[in-house]
Each structure stands twice: as structure tokens, then as C-alpha cells.
Amino acid sequence: MKGIKLIFEIVLLLLVLAGAAFLIESKYSKFETSADQIFKNYELYKNDSIVVVLGSSHTLMFDDYYPDTNKYVVNFSIGGQDLFREDMVLRKIVKDGAKIQQVILGLDFDALGYNQVLSGEGYIDKQYYRYLDTLYDDSFTNRLMGSSAFFRSNRDISYLFKESEISNPIKSKGGKSNSIPYIPLGNGTLNDEDCRGRAIEHSSIKFHDNLLHENLSYVIDIITLCAQNKIKLIIVTTPKMECYRSNSVSANIDNAKYLLVSTLKKEDAEHCYFNLYDDKSFDASDFIDYDHLNQKGVIKLYQKLNTIFANK
Amino acid sequence: MLFNSFEFLIFFPLVTILYFLLPHRFHWIHLLIASCAFYMFFIWYYFLILVFTIVIDYYAGILIEETLDPIKRKRWLLLSVIANVGVLCVFKYYNFFTDNINTVFGYDVTKGEGLPYLDMILPIGLSFHTFQAMSYTIEVHRGVQKAERHFGIYALYVMFYPQLVAGPIERPQNILHQFYEKHQFNYERAISGLRLMLWGLFKKVVVADRLALYVDAVYDNPHNYEGFPLIWATLFFAFQVYCDFSGYSDMALGSARVMGFDLMKNFNVPYWAKSISDFWRKWHISLNTWFVDYVYTPIVVEKRHWDKLAVVFAVMVTFSLSGLWHGAKWTFVIWGALHGLALTYDFLSKKKRKAWAKKIPAFIYNPMSWAITFTFVCFTYIFFRADKIADAFYVISNAAKINIHRFFGVPLFTKTFYVICLVAIVIVMFAERIYTSDKKDKVLLLLGNKMVSYAYFFTLLLLIYMFGIFEKQSFVYFQF
Numbered sequence: 001m002k003g004i005k006l007i008f009e010i011v012l013l014l015l016v017l018a019g020a021a022f023l024i025e026s027k028y029s030k031f032e033t034s035a036d037q038i039f040k041n042y043e044l045y046k047n048d049s050i051v052v053v054l055g056s057s058h059t060l061m062f063d064d065y066y067p068d069t070n071k072y073v074v075n076f077s078i079g080g081q082d083l084f085r086e087d088m089v090l091r092k093i094v095k096d097g098a099k100i101q102q103v104i105l106g107l108d109f110d111a112l113g114y115n116q117v118l119s120g121e122g123y124i125d126k127q128y129y130r131y132l133d134t135l136y137d138d139s140f141t142n143r144l145m146g147s148s149a150f151f152r153s154n155r156d157i158s159y160l161f162k163e164s165e166i167s168n169p170i171k172s173k174g175g176k177s178n179s180i181p182y183i184p185l186g187n188g189t190l191n192d193e194d195c196r197g198r199a200i201e202h203s204s205i206k207f208h209d210n211l212l213h214e215n216l217s218y219v220i221d222i223i224t225l226c227a228q229n230k231i232k233l234i235i236v237t238t239p240k241m242e243c244y245r246s247n248s249v250s251a252n253i254d255n256a257k258y259l260l261v262s263t264l265k266k267e268d269a270e271h272c273y274f275n276l277y278d279d280k281s282f283d284a285s286d287f288i289d290y291d292h293l294n295q296k297g298v299i300k301l302y303q304k305l306n307t308i309f310a311n312k
Numbered sequence: 313m314l315f316n317s318f319e320f321l322i323f324f325p326l327v328t329i330l331y332f333l334l335p336h337r338f339h340w341i342h343l344l345i346a347s348c349a350f351y352m353f354f355i356w357y358y359f360l361i362l363v364f365t366i367v368i369d370y371y372a373g374i375l376i377e378e379t380l381d382p383i384k385r386k387r388w389l390l391l392s393v394i395a396n397v398g399v400l401c402v403f404k405y406y407n408f409f410t411d412n413i414n415t416v417f418g419y420d421v422t423k424g425e426g427l428p429y430l431d432m433i434l435p436i437g438l439s440f441h442t443f444q445a446m447s448y449t450i451e452v453h454r455g456v457q458k459a460e461r462h463f464g465i466y467a468l469y470v471m472f473y474p475q476l477v478a479g480p481i482e483r484p485q486n487i488l489h490q491f492y493e494k495h496q497f498n499y500e501r502a503i504s505g506l507r508l509m510l511w512g513l514f515k516k517v518v519v520a521d522r523l524a525l526y527v528d529a530v531y532d533n534p535h536n537y538e539g540f541p542l543i544w545a546t547l548f549f550a551f552q553v554y555c556d557f558s559g560y561s562d563m564a565l566g567s568a569r570v571m572g573f574d575l576m577k578n579f580n581v582p583y584w585a586k587s588i589s590d591f592w593r594k595w596h597i598s599l600n601t602w603f604v605d606y607v608y609t610p611i612v613v614e615k616r617h618w619d620k621l622a623v624v625f626a627v628m629v630t631f632s633l634s635g636l637w638h639g640a641k642w643t644f645v646i647w648g649a650l651h652g653l654a655l656t657y658d659f660l661s662k663k664k665r666k667a668w669a670k671k672i673p674a675f676i677y678n679p680m681s682w683a684i685t686f687t688f689v690c691f692t693y694i695f696f697r698a699d700k701i702a703d704a705f706y707v708i709s710n711a712a713k714i715n716i717h718r719f720f721g722v723p724l725f726t727k728t729f730y731v732i733c734l735v736a737i738v739i740v741m742f743a744e745r746i747y748t749s750d751k752k753d754k755v756l757l758l759l760g761n762k763m764v765s766y767a768y769f770f771t772l773l774l775l776i777y778m779f780g781i782f783e784k785q786s787f788v789y790f791q792f
Contacts, residue, residue, distance in 0.1 A: 002497060002498075002499035003332060003497045003499075003502075005499065006497075006499055006502055006503070007329075010506075013766065013769055013770060013773070016770060017770065017773050017774065017777070020774060020777075021777060024778075117783075120525050120529075122783050137783060140318055141317070141318045141782055141783075142782075142783065144318075145782065155778060155779070157778070193717075193718075197721075200533075200536045204533050204536055205529055205532070205533050205536060
């Protein structure tokens with residue numbers, strides 16, 4: 001009898017807990033993640049001929065200043081995005097039958113040794129689960145969490161006490177800036193110490209040698225997908241400030257660069273790759289911070305690409 | 313199978329309910345099958361290693377008991393010890409020995425010189441179950457324990473799932489007889505077991521795994537930091553390893569308790585210790601007593617004519633071995649040796665410290681003793697956590713380069729992270745301190761109240777749901 005009593009009590013307790021979880025879930029049901037905003041935006045342009053930008057925070061403004069203003073640019077960039085997800089996103093929209101004219105892939109050398117989940121940001125993986133139906137850590141537990149609004153929010157406890165939902169308004173079709181704005185490091189006040197910290201974070205702390213080949217396989221997959229679907233592909237390594245480059249762990253960066261270039265050669269994709277990492281024509285006035293271009297910088301980058309294209 | 317996995321959430325109630333539903337004569341086979349399944353969930357064929365040592369130790373135990381000739385008895389014991397230590401040497405220490413030999417003789421393995429390395433994953437919990445198996449044959453040889461004739465029960469002694477992969481390292485006298493006893497369901501016992509399990513889970517997924525994020529970020533690349541981040545990471549590691557390992561032990565003790573089994577206590581608020589010897593009476597008690605019984609005491613007895621030197625020698629040997637038990641790396645040996653040195657100091661300065669204690673007021677002497685002990689324990693963790701000796705020395709030589717402007721010097725972590733971690737640490741430390749003090753009865757009385765008990769379970773479950781880290785996090789001590 002006592003055993004049944006215990007089971008009854010456990011069931012009761014779990015029901016109360018499930019109730020609490022349900023309340024939390026309903027509170028978070030309107031929580032908008034970066035992934036939600038990006039895919040909301042994509043829905044607007046789904047049936048048009050589009051240019052797709054894949055990348056991280058370094059390509060966030062690539063839609064705003066795209067030189068051909070007659071084209072719709074859908075930017076799938078999110079701060080800290082990894083190559084696994086960029087590949088999955090492209091797979092999804094190709095599968096959707098979207099009319100993709102061109103793909104611009106922002107590819108930094110340090111991104112080749114990087115994975116968002118392994119760098120402790122697995123919650124972003126869960127944010128995308130709803131749209132991509134795949135997770136880097138594809139375990140049952142993770143899928144369960146990926147289906148929960150609370151866990152998708154990275155368990156943002158502050159949201160429990162907020163009245164309104166966190167959201168950036170999605171611009172109407174044809175409007176500018178459909179990507180999530182980037183907040184520069186230190187609100188724009190630059191110093192060497194922060195620059196060093198940033199460079200080390202990307203080129204060492206979040207950089208894992210053992211991921212290089214895996215990430216290159218995602219790059220190859222993107223190249224193959226574009227070739228199979230006759231999509232024009234541009235791969236670009238964005239410029240970085242001198243302090244950022246000099247503080248990056250050169251062994252990791254050089255190794256990644258070597259592997260990337262040799263892979264592109266093997267895949268016969270050298271012609272679509274532009275390495276502006278240490279391009280001297282970009283100076284401090286082209287950057288928001290140590291590794292992010294500002295409006296002037298992005299415009300300059302596009303001009304640069306056009307010139308290279310013209311010369312080719 | 314991990315205690316903090318979804319699989320265990322199904323496994324545990326299923327095994328427990330079946331255990332109480334089945335007739336007593338089937339209990340051992342039920343638990344043995346469950347334990348096999350539990351172990352085979354990791355890498356199934358490593359189960360064969362367990363079968364190998366179980367068969368040898370089972371027969372060695374019987375033969376030791378049946379043989380009167382002391383030399384033959386010793387030979388059977390030796391066979392058991394060689395089998396267990398041999399398994400450890402092959403699977404855990406082979407690459408360590410190989411690496412040292414190749415380094416000493418300057419062999420270049422890439423050119424096919426020297427000894428080849430073995431590419432394999434360390435069988436989970438190997439050091440735990442081999443030590444538990446050895447304690448059986450040693451105790452039989454000493455005549456303290458009768459040889460177990462029931463093969464299934466003996467196999468269960470080694471494989472009992474709650475303590476199979478990370479201890480506590482049980483003694484046959486404590487656990488073997490319990491497999492014969494009829495355990496009927498006991499409500500209070502079950503509640504107490506579940507309470508302990510939940511506390512262990514809280515320590516693991518809310519505290520240890522959260523701290524691990526910071527510790528790993530710093531210790532994986534220590535050369536990127538100096539000053540505060542190195543200090544924070546070392547301090548956090550102290551609590552990570554405690555909450556991880558004691559969390560596992562709590563879950564092991566709790567899950568066994570629900571079924572009616574009593575496992576030995578493995579931790580007793582070690583970070584409140586006021587001396588290193590006190591610390592070792594409170595930290596990983598089952599391993600420490602194992603070493604005391606089977607290594608330290610025999611050496612002291614053997615070398616008693618050396619007088620004080622016998623103790624010093626025994627302490628140093630015991631703790632260097634204890635270090636090596638933790639991992640096949642020199643960093644662990646140094647960690648063990650440092651504790652050995654501290655214990656030696658403890659032993660040699662006993663009279664002097666007693667005199668100081670009389671002179672210095674208790675309100676100064678006690679906190680000072682605690683602070684020195686805790687600081688020393690944290691210092692030794694630098695070797696425990698660092699991947700290489702060079703990394704450990706880097707941490708030691710750069711931790712003092714304090715820059716107040718880089719108090720929170722790791723870019724990935726916000727100030728809130730530090731606050732959450734520190735609050736969680738304080739909760740764990742003080743809650744356990746109160747629970748192990750003379751106020752324990754009051755706490756138990758309070759927890760006996762239905763509403764308080766419900767509130768306890770609900771609050772912990774909610775905290776785990778809201779703050780727990782559920783992404784495949786293994787236990788630190790599984791690698792040992």
C-alpha cells in the first residue's frame with residue numbers, strides 16, 4: 001500500500017511540476033528568437049528570386065548595402081553562427097524550392113575550427129530546430145528541449161518578468177535591414193585589451209583543430225549544393241583590423257587558411273573565393289569594432305568584389 | 313548509462329518497481345541483468361573485461377579459502393591482484409608507460425620507432441570495479457570475509473549498478489550480505505533515497521555542469537589568461553569536481569537506498585576540513601580507506617622499525633599511488649605527492665600545532681586552519697585539472713598577475729554567470745554543512761513534515777528544470 005502511496009505522490013508531484021512547466025511554456029510561447037525573425041523574414045521572400053547571405057555577425061549588414069538594389073537579399077546571418085547550420089539552412093531553403101540566384105557565404109578562417117554547440121551555445125541550435133528539423137547534438141533529450149519554447153529561449157529568466165515580447169520588427173518586403181542589428185563590442189569604444197580578448201576568443205578559445213575537416217565538409221556541401229542547383233556562389237573572408245589579426249593565434253589561422261584554400265582548389269571553387277582578411281585598403285574607419293565592418297566598410301567590400309569580378 | 317540521462321529516468325523506476333514486485337529469490341538475477349544493461353549501455357563489449365576479472369576473482373576467493381598452505385593462498389591472491397592490476401595496466405596505463413619509455417629513449421613513434429600506442433577508450437569505471445574486486449580477495453585472504461559461493465551474487469557484488477562506474481568502492485563485509493537479505497518496500501527509506509538522489513542531481517546538473525563551462529574554457533587554453541580568470545577557474549574547479557563526484561555518490565547511495573541497500577558514505581563536507589588529514593577523512597572516503605587498509609597500513613607494519621620514517625614513507629607511497637589511480641598522467645602523480653607532503657607535515661607538526669591551538673584563540677585558529685587547508689586543496693587542483701605539467705606551472709606562475717580591471721576576464725561569461733555560480737556554491741556548502749552538523753535531527757524532523765518534503769522535492773525539481781545543464785555531460789570521475 002505504501003508503495004502505491006509513493007507512486008501516487010510521485011505522479012502528483014510530477015503533475016504539479018508539469019503544470020509549472022506548462023505555465024512557463026505558455027509564458028514563453030511568444031518569445032521570439034533570432035531564428036524566428038530570420039525565418040519570418042524569409043517567408044516574405046520565399047517565392048521571389050533571392051540572393052542569400054549565409055554567415056555570422058560579420059555579414060549582418062550584407063543585405064542593406066548589396067549593390068543591386070533591385071534584388072531581394074535574404075540574410076540568414078546570426079552572431080556566432082557555425083558552418084554546420086549555414087549548410088543546413090541552405091539545404092532547407094533549396095529543399096523548399098526557393099529561387100536562389102546567388103549565395104554569399106561569409107567564411108572566416110577561425111570559423112573552420114568553430115562549432116556553436118561545442119562552444120557552449122547549443123541553445124541556438126535548439127532555436128533552429130523548429131525550422132531545420134535537425135540538431136548538431138541530435139539526441140532525444142535535445143530534441144525535446146528544441147521543441148520547448150522555454151529551452152529555445154536559452155531559459156532567459158528575465159523574460160518571465162517582462163510584459164512584452166522581445167522582438168525586432170520585421171521590415172515589410174523590400175525594406176532595408178531585415179537582419180538582426182549587431183551591437184558592437186564595448187559600445188564602440190575600442191581598446192587593445194578588448195581586441196586581444198576578442199581575437200583570442202575566436203582563434204583559440206572557440207577554435208578546435210579536430211573540427212577543421214568536419215567544417216570543411218560543410219563548405220564542400222555548400223559548394224556542391226550550389227553547383228547542383230546552378231546557384232552562383234561567392235565565398236568571402238571579411239577584413240579584420242590589424243590588432244585583431246596580430247593577436248589571433250597565427251598557427252590556427254594559417255592552418256585553417258591552408259586547408260580552406262587547398263579544399264577550394266580540389267573542389268574547383270577557387271574562382272568564387274575572395275580573401276580580404278588582411279586587405280590593406282580597409283582601415284580603422286571601415287570598422288565598427290575589431291572584426292566587424294561598418295556601413296562604409298561593407299560598401300567598400302562590395303565595391304572591391306565588383307572590381308575583382310570585373311577584372312576576372 | 314548516465315545518472316543524469318533520460319534513459320536513466322526510465323531505467324531507474326522500472327528496475328525499482330520490478331525489484332519489489334518480484335519474489336525475493338529472483339532479486340539477485342534481476343539486479344544482475346539490470347546492472348549488465350546499465351554497464352553495456354556505454355560500450356557493450358567492455359563488459360567482457362568485467363566477466364574476465366569476475367571469473368578469476370570468484371575462483372581465487374574460493375581457492376584461497378579452501379587452501380591451508382599459506383604460500384598457495386598467497387599465490388591465489390597474487391593471481392587475483394595480477395589479473396586486476398593487469399587489466400588496469402593494459403587499459404589505463406599502457407599508453408602512459410609507452411609514452412614515458414618512448415620519451416626517455418628518444419623514440420620517434422611517427423617513424424615507427426619505440427613502442428606503439430593503443431588507440432582505445434578507457435573502459436568506464438575500471439579503477440572502481442577492479443579495486444572493489446581486489447578488496448574481496450584481500451579480505452578473503454585475511455580471513456575477514458568468507459568466500460562467496462554463489463557466482464551470481466559475487467558478480468552482483470562487483471557489478472551492482474548504483475556503484476559500478478564511480479563507486480563508492482565497497483567492501484565485501486558491508487555489501488555482500490545485503491544481496492541475501494529480503495528488502496521489503498519501506499516508504500520512509502524510499503523517500504530518503506529519492507531526496508538524496510535529487511540533491512545529487514541538483515549538484516551535478518545545476519552546479520557542477522555550469523561551473524564546468526567556465527573551467528573548461530580557461531583550462532583548455534590556460535595560456536590565454538592571467539590573474540583572476542585563472543584563480544576563478546581553479547576555485548570553480550574545486551566546486552565542480554566536488555559537486556560532480558559527490559553528486560554522483562549521492563545518486564548512487566540514494567538509488568541503492570530506495571531498494572533497501574546501504575552503501576558507504578563517500579563524502580562528509582570535505583571543504584570544511586581544518587587540516588589535510590581531516591580533508592582526507594572526508595573526501596572520497598571509500599578510496600581513502602581502501603588505500604589505508606591495503607597499502608598504507610601494511611607498509612607501516614612492515615617498516616615499523618623505521619619509526620616515524622615508516623609513516624612518512626607509507627604516506628608518500630600511498631598518495632603517489634592514489635594520484636596515479638586518478639589518472640595516467642604525471643599531473644595526477646604530482647597532485648597525489650603534494651597531498652602526501654602535506655600529510656607528512658601534518659603528521660610531523662602535530663604537537664607543535666596543538667601548542668599553537670592552545671595559544672591562539674579558537675575564533676582565529678579555526679578559520680585560519682580552514683583557510684590554509686582549503687587554499688592548499690585548491691592549489692593542488694591546478695595539477696589535477698591541468699592537461700600538462702607545463703600548463704600547471706603556467707597557471708601557478710601567472711595566477712598572481714592580478715589586474716583589477718580584468719576581474720571578470722573571460723569574454724564568454726557575464727557577471728550574472730559569476731553571481732549564479734557563487735550563490736549555488738554557497739547554497740550547497742551551507743546546506744550540507746547544516747545537514748552534517750548537530751542540527752541534522754532538526755533538519756530531518758523538518759523534512760519529515762509532508763508539506764516541507766513536497767516543497768523540497770518541488771523546488772529542487774523546478775530549479776533543475778530551469779537551471780540544469782542537460783546536454784550530454786559526463787561525470788568527471790568516470791575517467792578514473
